[in-house]
Amino acid sequence: MAERFVSRRNLEFLLYEVHRVERLSAQPYFSDHSRETYDLVLDTAMKIARDLMYPHLQEMDQKAPVLENGQVKVHPAIKGIMKEWGEGGWIAASMPYEVGGQQLPTAVATACNYVFAAANFSSTGFPLLTAGAAHLILSYGSDDLKETYAPRMLAGEWQGTMALTEPQAGSSLSDIVTRAEPTDGGYYRIRGQKIFISAGDHDAAGNIVHMMLAKIKGGPPGAKGISLFLVPKNRIKSDGMLEPNDVTVATVYHKLGYRGCPITQLSMGENDDCRGYLVGEPHKGLSYMFQMMNEARLAVGMQAASIASAAYYAALEYAKERPQGRKISSKDPLQPQIPIIEHADVRRMLLFQRGVVEGSLSLILQCCTYSDLSRTEDVEQSQRYALLLDLLTPVAKSYPSESGILAVSQGLQILGGYGYCQEFPLEQYYRDIRIHAIHEGTTGIQALDLLGRKVVMKNGQAMRLFLEEVGAVVQEAAQDSELSPYAERLKGALDTLGQVTMRQVQFALQGDVETFLADATLYLELFSIVTIAWQWLAQGIVARKALDAGCSPLDAQFYQGKIHAMRYFFHYEGPKTAGLAARLMEADGLTVNMTAAAFDD
Amino acid sequence: MKSLVCLKQVPDTETQIKVNPDGTGIVTEGIKYVINPYDEFSVEEALRLKEKFKAGEVLILSIGPDRATEAIRTALAMGADKGIHISDESLNNSDPFVIAQALAAAAAQTEYDIIFCGHRAIDDDFGEAGAMLAELLKLPQVTLVTKVDIADDKTKAIVERDVEGGKETVEVPLPCVLTSQKGLNEPRYASLPGIMKAKKKPIDKKTAADLGISPEPKLRSNAYSMPPERTAGKKFEGMEPPDVAKAVVQALRNEAKVI
Numbered sequence: 001m002a003e004r005f006v007s008r009r010n011l012e013f014l015l016y017e018v019h020r021v022e023r024l025s026a027q028p029y030f031s032d033h034s035r036e037t038y039d040l041v042l043d044t045a046m047k048i049a050r051d052l053m054y055p056h057l058q059e060m061d062q063k064a065p066v067l068e069n070g071q072v073k074v075h076p077a078i079k080g081i082m083k084e085w086g087e088g089g090w091i092a093a094s095m096p097y098e099v100g101g102q103q104l105p106t107a108v109a110t111a112c113n114y115v116f117a118a119a120n121f122s123s124t125g126f127p128l129l130t131a132g133a134a135h136l137i138l139s140y141g142s143d144d145l146k147e148t149y150a151p152r153m154l155a156g157e158w159q160g161t162m163a164l165t166e167p168q169a170g171s172s173l174s175d176i177v178t179r180a181e182p183t184d185g186g187y188y189r190i191r192g193q194k195i196f197i198s199a200g201d202h203d204a205a206g207n208i209v210h211m212m213l214a215k216i217k218g219g220p221p222g223a224k225g226i227s228l229f230l231v232p233k234n235r236i237k238s239d240g241m242l243e244p245n246d247v248t249v250a251t252v253y254h255k256l257g258y259r260g261c262p263i264t265q266l267s268m269g270e271n272d273d274c275r276g277y278l279v280g281e282p283h284k285g286l287s288y289m290f291q292m293m294n295e296a297r298l299a300v301g302m303q304a305a306s307i308a309s310a311a312y313y314a315a316l317e318y319a320k321e322r323p324q325g326r327k328i329s330s331k332d333p334l335q336p337q338i339p340i341i342e343h344a345d346v347r348r349m350l351l352f353q354r355g356v357v358e359g360s361l362s363l364i365l366q367c368c369t370y371s372d373l374s375r376t377e378d379v380e381q382s383q384r385y386a387l388l389l390d391l392l393t394p395v396a397k398s399y400p401s402e403s404g405i406l407a408v409s410q411g412l413q414i415l416g417g418y419g420y421c422q423e424f425p426l427e428q429y430y431r432d433i434r435i436h437a438i439h440e441g442t443t444g445i446q447a448l449d450l451l452g453r454k455v456v457m458k459n460g461q462a463m464r465l466f467l468e469e470v471g472a473v474v475q476e477a478a479q480d481s482e483l484s485p486y487a488e489r490l491k492g493a494l495d496t497l498g499q500v501t502m503r504q505v506q507f508a509l510q511g512d513v514e515t516f517l518a519d520a521t522l523y524l525e526l527f528s529i530v531t532i533a534w535q536w537l538a539q540g541i542v543a544r545k546a547l548d549a550g551c552s553p554l555d556a557q558f559y560q561g562k563i564h565a566m567r568y569f570f571h572y573e574g575p576k577t578a579g580l581a582a583r584l585m586e587a588d589g590l591t592v593n594m595t596a597a598a599f600d601d
Numbered sequence: 602m603k604s605l606v607c608l609k610q611v612p613d614t615e616t617q618i619k620v621n622p623d624g625t626g627i628v629t630e631g632i633k634y635v636i637n638p639y640d641e642f643s644v645e646e647a648l649r650l651k652e653k654f655k656a657g658e659v660l661i662l663s664i665g666p667d668r669a670t671e672a673i674r675t676a677l678a679m680g681a682d683k684g685i686h687i688s689d690e691s692l693n694n695s696d697p698f699v700i701a702q703a704l705a706a707a708a709a710q711t712e713y714d715i716i717f718c719g720h721r722a723i724d725d726d727f728g729e730a731g732a733m734l735a736e737l738l739k740l741p742q743v744t745l746v747t748k749v750d751i752a753d754d755k756t757k758a759i760v761e762r763d764v765e766g767g768k769e770t771v772e773v774p775l776p777c778v779l780t781s782q783k784g785l786n787e788p789r790y791a792s793l794p795g796i797m798k799a800k801k802k803p804i805d806k807k808t809a810a811d812l813g814i815s816p817e818p819k820l821r822s823n824a825y826s827m828p829p830e831r832t833a834g835k836k837f838e839g840m841e842p843p844d845v846a847k848a849v850v851q852a853l854r855n856e857a858k859v860i
Contacts, residue, residue, distance in 0.1 A: 003615065037796060040671070040678060043635075052790075089793030103792045373769045554631045592826070 004317070005054065005118040005310035008046060009558055011111050014362050017542045024105045029096075029375050038108050044088075045112035049119035050083060052077075057120045060260030061428050067252040071203055072162055072262045078126060078204040086156020090116075091134070099138055100154055108405035114361065117306035121432050122260025126159060128299050132292045133160025133211045137230065140227035140280035140288045144273030145230055147201040149209055159205035161213040162292055163194040163231070163266065170196075171445050173286065173358040174223040178214040178268065180276055190214055190231055190276040191269035193250075196439070200264030201233065201249045207242060208233035209264070211292065212276065213285050220283060228285030229276035231268065243291050246274035294390075296399035296440045298367055304400035304436040311429040312353040315411035318424070319346050320454045322415075340414070349410040351568040356407040358562075359532035359569060360400035362539060367396045384465055391454045391462035392531065394446035399528040401436035402443055408433050447520035450527060455501060456508065463501065470494055470534045477537050480544050482563075486570050490537055493530045493577045500526060500584045507587065513587040524581040529573055540566040602657035602755065603715040604647035606681065607704055607734070608640040610665050610672035611724040624824045626694070636672045642781040645788040646749055647717055648680045653751075658682045660711060664692050670804060677790035677799035685711070686805035688729055691809050696820035701733030706812035710736060713776060714755055720745050720780035728780075731830025735778035741777040743771055747785050751775070 015021050016035065024030045056077040065074045085091050093109040096099025113340035117124045135152040137145055152158040169175040178192025192214060194200075201208055210231040219225035234242035251265040268274040280288050325339035340346045367389055374385035412419035412426040419426040437443045455463050470490065478488035504523060507516035543566075551559070612618060613633040621628050636644070647659040659681040666688065673684035676832050687703055698788060716738075721728030735742035747768065748761035757774050763782050773779075791799075809816060835852065837845045853860045 034801075036674070037800065040674060040791065040796045040799070041793065042794065043671075043675065044678070046792075048790050086788060087792060088790055093793055102797055104793065211824065552630055 004313040006115050010358060011042065014365050015107060015111055016541055017366050018362060020370065021105055021107050024372050029103055030105055033104065041104065041108060041112060045115045048084060049115045053081060053116060053120035053123055056123065060120065060122050064259040065202065065252055065262035067249060069346055070249060072201040072249055072252050072264060074202040074204050074262060075260060076571055078123060078202065081123050081396055082126055082156040082204055083472055091127050091131045091156055092154040095135065099150060105372045107365050110364060110368045112263060113311060114302050114306045117303045118310045121303055121307050122258055125261035126302065127156065128160065129199050130160040132295050133162065135295065136211050136288065136292045137279065138529060139291060141230065145277055145279065148236065149230065157205065158175060158207040158209055159199050159202065161197050161200055161208060161210045162296065163197050164289065165196045165212040166193055167195050167434040171442060173213065173226065175187055176213055176215065176226065178212065178363055180214040180216045180227060180229060182216065187275040188229060189269065189272065190229065190274040193267055195265045197264050198261055198265050200262065202262055216274065216282050222563065223286050224282055226285040227282050228279040228288045230279055231274065231276040235275055246271050255413060257428065258435045292441065294393055297393050298364060300436050300440045301360065301396040301400040302364050304404040304433055305357055305364060307355045307429050307433040308353065308355060308400065308404040311408040311411035311426055312357050314425050315353065316350060318415050319350060323396065346414055349414055351565060352410050353407045354565040355569040355573060356403040358565060359535050360404065362535040363396050363399065363531060366535060367392050387462040388469065390463050391466055392448040394524065395528050395531050396453065397440065398437065398443045398446040398524060404433050405437065413546055444521055446525065447524035450519050451504060451520040451523050456505060467494065473534055473538050473541065477541055480541065482539055483537070483544055486537055486540065489570055489574055490533050493533060493574065496577060496581045497526060497530050500581050503585055503587055514592045518592045519584055522580055522584055526577055526584065529577050533569060534572055536566040536569045602650045602654040602751065603713045604650055605662055605708055606640065606647050606661050607718045607856045608644065608661050608672060608676060608718065609610040609637045609722045610634045610663065610664045610669045611637045611722055612778040614723065618828050620825045624826060626825060634668060634671065636675055637719050637722045638723060639781050640849060641788040642783065642785040643717035643719055644676045644679055644681060645786045649786065650751060655668060660685065662704060662707055664843045666693055667736050673804055675791055677802045678795040679789055680795060683802060685807060686804050687812065688809045691816055695816055696818040697727045697729035698731045698733060698819045699816040701737055702814050702816060702818055703809065703812060704734045705737035706814050707807065715762050715776055716778045718778060718780045720782050731778055731780040740776055740778050743773050746779045747782050749779065754798045758779065
């Protein structure tokens with residue numbers, strides 16, 4: 001099995017050279033940090049990933065969780081991994097000192113999580129969900145809930161979950177039916193079913209803390225009647241001991257991939273004795289939950305990119321070692337065979353993987369940097385970064401997820417028949433990455449979010465800021481003779497995106513929302529290619545400058561590789577924008593106007 | 602319990618080592634450095650002793666160029682208290698004797714109940730510094746240690762060490778020098794709070810002059826070379842099985858000389 005799953009050099013390039021995270025230290029929240037801390041943090045993450053997580057990658061896939069006597073049993077390594085994430089401070093990494101965090105920039109913490117997920121994606125589900133759930137409690141919970149639950153979750157002792165989906169309500173959360181009935185005891189009585197709850201039950205944690213959406217009896221219908229509850233698997237008695245809280249595991253699902261982490265169906269209140277504790281105010285649950293969902297969406301994009309990274313390095317290693325065939329121009333069978341990396345088509349597949357992996361990671365770290373920068377005390381600046389983060393979150397979630405599937409598929413293709421077999425990790429990566437286009441809002445939902453909400457919000461203010469940000473990179477690249485053709489291409493694509501956006505928005509203004517959003521997923525794809533091209537051009541600028549300034553032969557090789565990968569993205573992926581734009585400009589409602597009966601043949 | 606831990610920064614085991622063109626050393630560009638794994642066992646054991654006795658200190662002592670600070674800092678992030686970094690051009694790349702002299706001189710300026718060294722460094726594989734250090738300090742030493750029990754009065758240690766095919770248990774008076782072997786413990790990872798605390802922990806920089814030594818190596822390396830590349834295997838094709846067997850046996854005896 002390949003030992004390498006991420007590039008440390010690339011992480012440093014993106015963190016320090018492209019997104020310049022050291023500048024964050026100017027803000028009071030990050031002022032204790034410096035490159036020295038970040039390097040040591042990354043060193044430690046790499047070591048934990050390599051020694052504690054990667055060795056269990058395959059076994060966790062092969063020995064999936066099982067439900068025994070009402071309790072889900074997971075791979076024994078999970079306990080040690082949760083403990084290390086807790087005691088090592090990784091779950092609380094970017095949280096404030098007051099709650100035991102280290103105030104690490106999200107960009108650096110995410111880079112570490114990327115390393116962990118590349119080593120063993122399934123195992124990162126447990127601590128990352130716990131971090132998101134704890135953050136939600138700390139943001140909106142009562143002091144009592146904060147003190148009771150958050151410390152044990154941040155210590156990795158208790159598992160956190162997000163319990164949203166129900167059998168009849170997945171993408172459409174307004175249709176949930178889980179009920180919460182007020183009592184005089186300071187809690188609500190919960191009844192209902194939740195499905196697809198990741199880490200919803202397991203034996204590596206002392207308790208499971210569900211952040212659950214439910215409707216309070218008598219509340220308004222739809223999304224406006226959704227409240228957020230903390231529903232523990234075991235509630236705490238007055239003497240501090242735990243007792244069962246009438247949360248039953250009905251099923252643990254058998255999945256295509258992501259098999260190390262149990263996905264459960266839960267039943268609450270079968271004995272009418274399930275207690276839920278209201279978080280924040282009644283009926284505001286969905287808006288609170290969006291905090292966790294947005295964090296989770298970035299995390300999903302990060303995890304997808306990390307799996308694609310592991311697949312890239314496995315395919316690269318194979319391509320360098322596997323002798324097969326000869327150059328097309330030299331068919332002499334007496335000549336030795338060449339490693340397949342010498343074949344143009346294999347290089348194309350490797351470059352596609354790099355284009356996706358490094359473009360995605362750069363976008364995710366860009367989003368994290370916006371999040372970190374939004375901590376500034378300058379209100380206007382803070383809003384600017386928050387809006388950019390809002391706009392780009394659906395792109396950072398869906399592009400790595402959708403393109404990551406294709407990238408891993410190309411990695412598998414490089415291994416040929418071996419790629420399809422369990423002896424190599426590619427088939428697992430291919431199965432593992434598939435979930436990301438589904439969970440935390442499917443690609444279709446992300447597309448609706450981008451076009452239907454984010455692009456048009458505040459009269460298109462976020463979109464204008466985005467055009468400014470991309471425009472600044474275009475302008476800088478135009479100063480460099482080698483990059484100016486790419487600046488031109490990106491400017492062209494940006495203009496196209498602007499025209500397509502106007503065309504779509506016209507339908508919205510005319511009140512034809514069906515046509516407006518019918519091809520939102522294609523719009524998301526177009527938007528994503530432009531966004532990733534922007535990230536590649538930003539990387540190209542840094543690489544060109546470093547080469548101009550002079551650097552060591554090893555660095556020069558790295559930067560030249562970057563420029564090759566950037567050029568690949570512009571020449572092979574960039575042109576796809578034209579086809580997408582052509583279709584989007586048609587906007588003829590082809591799918592809207594078709595009848596369902598026309599599908600039957 | 603005061604432990605002095607001698608620690609060396611070495612190339613990561615996953616680094617591909619290349620010899621430089623003139624054969625005088627290795628190419629250092631692009632190398633990722635880590636704490637010598639055997640020294641990591643030492644750090645962990647010292648931390649456990651401090652935790653067991655609920656008092657004391659773990660002092661890290663390292664010799665090397667500026668980058669060695671990273672290794673000391675990592676040990677501090679694991680929980681060690683202080684570092685001494687002997688940074689002196691005349692000591693870099695010197696032989697085990699010079700290293701032991703410098704370690705001994707630095708040790709003489711500190712207080713300790715016990716000294717830990719890795720039983721060897723994974724880069725040059727000499728495995729001599731620990732023994733020489735004990736000799737120079739006139740201390741007893743136990744090598745290849747896999748278990749340490751310190752008596753409550755801190756006058757002696759019961760130590761288990763690797764011997765061929767088994768273990769040997771010895772008693773040694775303190776202070777002493779122990780050289781750590783794999784199996785001694787599972788070193789902890791640095792933690793994020795530990796990393797933040799490590800930034801504020803003191804690292805004392807010293808030169809050869811500060812230690813009052815003028816090192817004269819006893820060893821000079823003449824050349825570095827890579828092991829020969831593995832040659833391709835040999836295929837025996839187009840023969841009847843009995844003939845193949847004969848040919849293979851002959852090749853193993855006459856060419857490979859293994860039977």
